[in-house]
Amino acid sequence: MIRSLWIATALATSLALPAQALDLEQMDDTERAAFHAEIRAYLLENPEVIMEAVAVLEERQAAAQAQDDVDLVKSNAGAIFEDGHSWVGGNPEGDITLVEFMDYRCGYCRRAFVEVHDLLEKDGNIRFIVKEFPILGEESTVASRFAIATHLLHGDEAYKAVHDALIAFNGAINEATLSRVAETLGYEPDGILDHMESEEVSDIISQNHALAQQLSISGTPSFVMANQMLRGYLPADEMLKIADEIRTQ
Known part of the structure; x- marks a missing residue:
């Protein structure tokens, strides 16, 4: 100032x-x-x-x-919107894509989870992508590894279930608690735990971190909506307004 x-x-x-x-x-x-x-x-x-x-x-x-920011999004569009490994939800055929870089141990990500859910409910024409971006310590990384391994082994539905469980989880993230999460959701935990340290999982996290660096993202949650960067937590109504503005451009 x-x-x-x-x-x-x-x-x-x-x-x-x-x-x-x-x-x-x-x-x-x-x-x-x-x-x-x-x-x-x-x-x-x-x-x-x-x-x-x-x-x-x-x-x-x-x-x-x-x-x-518009220039950054344009020059990294392939990695942002079509990386081939990130979970895609919302309306896969939506006219606007919203991408979230998130961390399971981030309090604002937990608040954003509710807001994004409301956004997708109110606006049925948004494609939603989650980028696993653990930056808040070892437990964040362990949680993301578990979610990514689940996605690779069991697909989109399993990832969504694990993602939703982990974003609401308040306890310590370790092998025992992750095993209970998997069992509660009906998945055999051993295979997921074994795959967490695989090169495939490590490569996905590395790609997401490299992309975040390219986009000058250092905190969570951070969003990309169409060609705009939304840096930080936003309520659903504000994101709806931005989506409407993008559609009228």
Whole structure:
């Protein structure tokens, strides 16, 4: 914020003073002192200009970031939307694709789980992809390995069941608890546990981490909706509005 104020002050001053007064290299010490005095006097008389300039600056920065995000999504579209290993839900034929990078130990991911469910219920034309992106420690990685191994061995329905169970699970994530999760859902745990450390599972996690790095994603949840990056938790109604805006573009 301090840096923004400094930049905005310079912007406000440049707009308020004659162009020739800004050639600092051509000023002598007396002229430079007078220039500084003019800046101070102007800002004291018109302090609201600083906040107006800050607002303009922030709008421009936000627009630039949004365009950068569009470019990032475009250049990584294949890995984002068609990686061949991520679970696909919602409406597979939907006109908009929503991708979530998530971690099972992330509190905001748990809140987002409910919001995404509501979104998919309210808008039946969204294709939804989950990217396993464990970043919050060993238990996060173990949970993702278990979910991915389940998907590889037992398919989409089994993955969805395990995913939903793990996102709601509050206990320690270890071999014993994962075995109970599998058994409760009707799956033999040993095969899943054996496959968790496979090269295939490790490669999927590595690909997801590499993609997140390309997209400048460092936290969860993070979303891609169509060509837009949605960085952080959003309620369903806000995501619905964004989806409607995308459809009208």
